[in-house]
Amino acid sequence: MKVFILYAHPEPKFSFNAALLERSVATLEAQGHEVKVSDLYQMKFNPVASADDFSERRFPERLQYDREQKHAVAHQALSSDIAIEIEKVEWCDLFILQFPLYWFSMPAIMKGWFDRVFVNSLHYGVGKRYETGGLKGRKAMVCLTTGAYEAMLQPDGMMGGIESILWPIHNGTLFYTGFEVLPPFLACSPVHNGQEACDNYLNEYAKRLEQIESTEPMAFHPLTDFGKDFRLKEGVTPRSAVHRRVTSKD
């Protein structure tokens, strides 16, 4: 497989995230996979979507970002730092997002990667959503670290379930653009728990990656589950507590 790892952590060397990244690259290469890494902090990646992203504009007087994305794709007018990242994500079979959880989400430098690199008409937009998304045929997985304890991330835990926390990323970003989404890998409070806990997580992650080709994706609703009114069709069972039927109790 071709594996593209999108990585963001502000400490360049001595972090548990850096150890996870190193271990994942070694494990994947030992399995015969080809690996590319975008280390966003090291690249000093610009996360701010703006008019500067387009060398030519369809509507120069008024920035509508998604419409300019479409125009720029058609006219090869995307900024080169975006074009380079698009090549990597389109090259891969497996896309791994690795980051420390900041405010129940990814660090801004990674959020902006998606704002700028997943572009209208190529990856999403009319006719491209969920199973018809522009990146279909690929798998994706989140690998995250957090200071929270595992119990806090259970559905009835203090933070709510990790499935709920990652919904905007899993369903709203990855599944939305066509990826099959594999279950996330979580390292909870690794640093607070000492070296042995860290080593255990590193070993567990390596094992996950060795089995990655046979890992079952998570279930999200495909387009065909929705009616013309954009609601779940009668008879379709909601796949998660997040994505649920409206009942009279609502």
Added chain:
Amino acid sequence: MKVFILYAHPEPKFSFNAALLERSVATLEAQGHEVKVSDLYQMKFNPVASADDFSERRFPERLQYDREQKHAVAHQALSSDIAIEIEKVEWCDLFILQFPLYWFSMPAIMKGWFDRVFVNSLHYGVGKRYETGGLKGRKAMVCLTTGAYEAMLQPDGMMGGIESILWPIHNGTLFYTGFEVLPPFLACSPVHNGQEACDNYLNEYAKRLEQIESTEPMAFHPLTDFGKDFRLKEGVTPRSAVHRRVTSKD
């Protein structure tokens, strides 16, 4: 009331977001409120959390961002752009976040505002979470625009419910740091629906803001709903589909 509006949109003038912002400032001031705005694009706000945020370090050899936040608070060593924003948010009674929905979340330039401005020991951290959060006594509200239709944002809609989409912001960021969270204001597909739809949303938003002082906050679980195991106590009814009890079906 003192109202602080955090605003992010890449088009400086001719956007529906700019119109919403203008209308909200006018409406709030007409009600006698005092208003401050941070227009993140105009400010060219830096959204990337990094070692540069601290003029003095506790652990210079290895960046642990949250621990350095704590140290920097104690030693007045936070970067001045962060300190200025902290003053604004601590000044306010009502905090409004206004943004276009990008990938089921806020644009990166705003995500990074939270990564950098909500700091350990001041706003979150040991002893500061949910009703004990450092920003308690304040209210917060999200105002967002989206290309999606209203039907898509229903709980059984194509995107999942807006409550699920905003969970990381509502519960994980605002309620987490002590805010009472007011129901969000959504403008769905305003631009695609023409001038009349835009005007209706502007009027509706003005009405919402005129009634803001008597608006009931949304319900999230306070700390006291959780046991020592960080899970909902027996007998506590889950407040949303997002934050639910584990049943045998899980």
